[in-house]
Amino acid sequence: MKGYGGQILVVDLTDGGARVERIPEEMARAFLGGNGFAARLLYHHVAAGIDPFDPLNAVVFAVGPITDTTVPGNSRACVATKSPLTGLFFDSTFGGRFPATLKRTGFDAVCITGRAREPVYLKVTRAGARIEPARALWGKTTRETVEAIQTLEGGDADVIAIGPAGEHRVRFACMAHYWKNREGISGRGGIGAVLGSKNLKAFVVAGTLKTEVADPSALKALVEETREPLTKGTQALATFGTPFLVQPINTLGGLGAYNLRSEVYAEARAISGEELTAHYHDKDTTCLKCPVACGKQYAVKEGDFSGLRAKMPEYETIFALGSMLGNSHAPSLVKANDLCDLLGMDTISLGVTLAFAAEALERGWLDPKEVGLPFGWGDWRGMLALIEQTAYRRGFGDRLAEGSWRLAETIGSDALKTVYAVKRLELPAHSARALKGMSIGYATATRGGSHHDTRPTPQYAQGFDRRGVEGKPLFAVRSQHFTAVDDSLVVCRFTSERGFGLFVGEPYARMVNAVTGWDMSVDELERIGERVVNQERMFNVREGVGRKDDVLPWRVMHEPIPDGPSAGMHCPPAELDAMLGEYYRLRGWDADGAPTPERLAALGVP
Ligand code: SF4
Structure with missing residues (x-):
């Protein structure tokens, strides 16, 4: 089959066993790859009613026929599981270089089940699966973990890892992949927590197989034809990254602020793509073989976070940790975003949960003593402290780690009316x-x-x-x-x-x-x-x-x-x-x- 490795690798962390399944052409033609394969595999591998943290839950990483071709934006992978936040099917995608490298192993999907007895990392190559001890990495940040494994496995290996939040089963823990040109952060819905429950600190891939394309000249012609609309359509993204959306969406009256009590944020300009770019832009970053380069690295040169060099917070993060919290202190957004990446937490769920907590405090539903530190609208210092507490489930962070819906449930039905979530997401x-x-x-x-x-x-x-x-x-x-x-x-x-x-x-x-x-x-x-x-x-x-x-x-x-x-x-x-x-x-x-x-x-x- 052109465009496919044609194989699925199923790995059981409980006994370390692995088996290879062939992908029939009918399945490829019916489900295509990535999300489709993950939906199919999870339906058949995860029985109804299983707790997401049960070893019987599975995590599927999958690529598709387009991965590692010349299509712009092709280095993208899907990861899916039964979510500990929603209790339902959940998939997420990420970029960087990892997806292309996964494709080069010859496996279009890797289905991970079971639970290792102690912390491990899983390495997949063309030869199959290898499970390595990772006790020394437990407790480390996502970046420390990725760098340590790359030192061991070599720079051609790509790594995606969980941080402390995944280890502590924070219900919105995610994963991070770092590559010199662009990070890939993935796993809303707590996919990182499921990996943590499996004692899987990281997933590593290395491979060199080339994806065969059936008609390279037809693909070249298509890519040529779409070059102009792509260049024109991504100008704002390429210049400012996703924060370019802050101002127009605020102008339209749809930028949630103060836990959605308003959808116009008076201080939006301070956290807009234009302002952030003017003050902090250091360099552009891009996923493998993508001409857009929508990623940006920021450098903070003065103030509390002087010297910080970190990834640009995406538009969603600016909303969740910015306007939703009434926080227009831009450097704190850069810092908070970096913290979340290192600790391995989804910024959207975290920010919206904090926004609920801020309103609950204001309404007197939460006692400040329970929270244990000063926190409220616009209090970015309190926000940063609570981010750390959440990742380690320390103090009030243990309740925040459950997400906004479960936190509100412990307060009462009026509180549930102020939660901004659907199906608990x-x-x-x-x-x-x-x-x-x-x-x-x-x-x-x-x-x-x-x-x-x-x-x-x-x-x-x-x-x-x-x-x-x-x-x-x-x-x-x-x-x-x-x-x-x-x-x-x-x-x-x-x-x-x-x-x-x-x-x-x-x-x-x-x-x-x-x-x-x-x-x-x-x-x-x-x-x-x-x-x-x-x-x-x-x-x-x-x-x-x-x-x-x-x-x-x-x-x-x-x-x-x-x-x-x-x-x-x-x-x-x-x-x-x-x-x-x-x-x-x-x-x-x-x-x-x-x-x-x-x-x-x-x-x-x-
Ligand atoms: S650099 Fe941006 S546009 Fe290009 S593949 Fe990565 S996320 Fe997509």
């Missing part, structure tokens, strides 16, 4: 109230509060009706198919959306056919997206998910945006209910949101 920086497509999108997303199921990008475009419900269920359906295909290929969303289109279309079919030699139609590709979404939904239905869970945060449904250009917007329950009905009908799901046997049979799921 904290929402990112694309408003569930100001973008109607996101309202239905978040409610129906496999992961819950994720902007990578239904995409916000098209909704910011001029001419898109972001206020009306008309057509939004269909928009969510098609957008979810697109993201499932994108993450199965696996390609970077920034390059795919801007170079190849916002929905599954001709350029994507040409891409697949050039790499694999198949004759896939656009409709067949769209059906792959639908198949993956249905496979994920079946995982969640098996866990008890239904219409009752396809809801939005209480505040989104009951409190209109109070001020600014989006004032009055929200998504009342009746409106959501009507959109849900339409969404289920379009999907061929029953009234409770379960895929019908007929639709599953037509798609070949599960």
